[in-house]
Amino acid sequence: MAISEAVGQRAFAQAPRRGWATRLLEDERWLAVSLLLPTVVLLGLFIAYPFVQGVLLAITDTKVGIPGRFVGVQNFIALWYDSIFRTAVWNTFVYTAVATVFKLALGLWLALLLNRHFKGKAFTRAFILLPFIIPTVLSTFAWKWMFDPTFSVINWTLFQLGLIHGRINWLGDPDLALISVIIVNVWRGVPFFAISLLAGLQTINPELQEAAAIDGARAWQRFWHVTWPLLLPVTMVVMLFSIIQTFADFQLVYVLTGGGPANATQLFATYAYQIGVGTGLLSEGAAVSLAMFPFLLFVVVVQLLYIRRVEVH
Amino acid sequence: MARIHRRKLLQLSGAGAVAAKTGGIAAILATGRAPAYAQGTTVHWLRWNDFVPSSDKVLREQIVPAAAKDLGITLNIEMINGNDIQARTTAAIQSGTGPDVICALNNWPQLYADSLADVSEVAEKLGKDQGGYYKESIAVANDGKKWLGVPWCILGNENSYRKSWFEAVGFTKFPETWDEYRDAGKKLKANGQPIGQAMGHSFGDPPTFFYPYLWSWGGKEVEKDGKTVALNGKETIESVKFWTAFWKDCCDEGGLAWDDSSNNRAFLAGTISSTLNGASIYLLAKREGDKYQSEKGTPLWQDILHGALPKGPAGQFSYQLPMTNMLMGYSKQQKATRDFLAWITSKPVYQTWFNSQQGYSVGATTVWEEDPIWKNDPVMDLFRLAGRSGQFPGYAGPADRKAGEGMSKYVIVDMYAKAVQGMPAEDAVKWATGELQKIYV
Secondary structure, three states, X not given: OHHHHHHHHHHHHHOOOOOHHHHHHOOHHHHHHHHHHHHHXXXXXXXXXXXXXXXXXXXXXXXXXXXXXXXXXXXXXHHHOOHHHHHXXXXXXXXXXXXXXXXXXXXXHHHHHHOOOOOOHHHHHHHHOHHHHOOHHHHHHHHHHHOOOOOOHHHHHHHHOOOOOOOOOOOOOHHHHHHHHHHHHHHHHHHHHHHHHHHHHHOOOHHHHHHHHHOOOOXXXXXXXXXXXXXXXHHHHHXXXXXXXXXXXXXXXXHHOXXXXXXXXXXXXXXXXXXXXXXXXXXXXXXXXXXXXXXXXXXXXXXXXXXXXHHHO | OOOOOHHHHHHHHHHHHHHHHHHHHHHHHHHOOOOOOOOOOEEEEEEEOOOOHHHHHHHHHHHHHHHHHHHOOEEEEEEEOHHHHHHHHHHHHHHOOOOOEEEEEOOHHHHOHHHEOOOHHHHHHHHHHOOOEOHHHHHHHEOOOOEOOEEEEEEOOEEEEEHHHHHHOOOOOOOOXXXXXXXXXXXXXXOOOOEEOOOOOOOOHHHHHHHHHHHHOOOOOEOOOXXXXXXXXXXXXXXXXXXXXXXXXXXXXXXXXXXXXXXXXHHHOOOOOEEEEOOHHHHXXXXXXXXXXXXXXXXXXHHEEEEOOOEEOOEOOEOOEEEEEEEEOOOOOHHHHHHHXXXXXXXXXXXXXXXXXXXXXXXXXXXXXXXXXXXXXHHHHHHHOHHHHEOOOOOOOOOOHXXXXXXXXXXXXXXXXXXXXXXXXXXXXXHHHHHHHHHOO
């Protein structure tokens, strides 16, 4: 009896001690909370807090260094009657729509080409990413030189080839200026589409293509009935990111045209900066920024619902 | 070795501190000793990258050590792109931390008035000692009650033009009226030597041209009350009509896409005959005479002269770019920074920087008109009195926040830009009037 008690006591003493944290984490609810906490804190600090601050600013009359008072939707009403804002809205929609269509078409085309086997494939794939890797401000300055009214290398080349006899005023003509900024955006965004879609293409089982080919499907039919449906979820996610980024684009237009000439390239973000920082009217600048939100929310909801539907099917 | 007793040591170390506390810069200079600020006092001065790079070198290599010696402070000068200063200022004010002094352009002190320290004592004394300020410096740095900043300088804007090209079309001196300028411009453009003028969204060249151009026709944004928009008049419409024709007849139409450096490049490359600019074109061409040459192979600077903006029906005007040092309200170094501002603008110290500018900047006070530097080069003489003719956007009202809003939205510049893009003059003026009415509610 005495011996067995002693053995029992030793065994008890050797059992690992469980701290309060361990005991707490054994409860799945607390484990979930602790795993989610870092992400929640990060999202709260860097996304939710600035967003809430933006909303609060937009409904006050805050100026730089002057705390504002509540004005409700007055800033938004003022925007409704602001012709420059209306121009910026129109420009942003055109800029986003045209650029996204071209980025998708060219990116998909490039991805299909890169998905083939050829010599120097790895190098080409890395090289393709260059426009996306170079800091936007730097590459945009290079484009600014290429579009320069006086020293444009594009104009010089076209002139030397005998294709033009006068000068093309890339950034000076209102329509051409918007086209020019779209060209630069497409140039910068195509690699993102290409590489992302290439990753999507590589997940498609080649046997499906082979089976379709054996059944007599031609190249276009194989793409349309096999590749495209399988690539669609990836494409939708890539487009979602692209639309959000393009819609809120700032630095490219800021460097190339500053929103000019005569607001022909003014976008939401450049106008918000002009009002908020240039004039110190923080609340009105925040209102311009916030005006983007309903559209972006709509795009995100529609696309995520669509992706979910595709995945379920 | 001379022995220093306890009493003597206390007197010596106390002198600078007392001078700093009681007598400001005069007392510091009188004692000849740096004031004893808390050890490691640093004054952070944010300013733009100068268009005259040698001036930045002077600040770093001469002014910083002199500040340590004369004031006993560590002067930290941060230089950034002029376009980025407002973003930094906004962030600094909203967070309550940042540079002690920010060198502002235009009427920015009016935009940030509530966040700036009152520097009336320093500014008043400086103005009194140095022959008074130009009206433009007062307009941007004084709100009628106090000084929001200490005026630093005025960047002169005049037309740089090619002497030989103008002579070839019959003008031995720069045109004095807009009609003469158009006559010359037509002939020059026919020769492939157009006039260059930026019309894009850039803070320097477009506003400094189009505001005085508007005033010279009798146009103005608002009445003196600073509330009643007065743009939509026949004078403004006439000015827009004239400009539309002038643009087509005389100008390099690439100017719609130009920023503040485009006309410098175009002029130095010999593609334009005249442009409104600071003296940087001439100064650079002169400094690098071997690099910039005329089509005849002679140094380009020898063929450059300066001319004032022509007269219009209502007279001759200019808008020179004022710069002001703002002492930020959040600064923990109020006393040391105030002394720094008095010290840096005192004649012997400012002289070092002023000399390095070679005339690119005019002092904010009139005393600098008499400086011997102006005798070095007659081509620079026009800049000597540039500060006298300048007035600020928002005229005939004050240079306040609303004037700044009109500027930052490029309302006046875009009015002319819309017209040259095909909008009828009346509609362009109506559009601009509408925009101003929204600002001046």
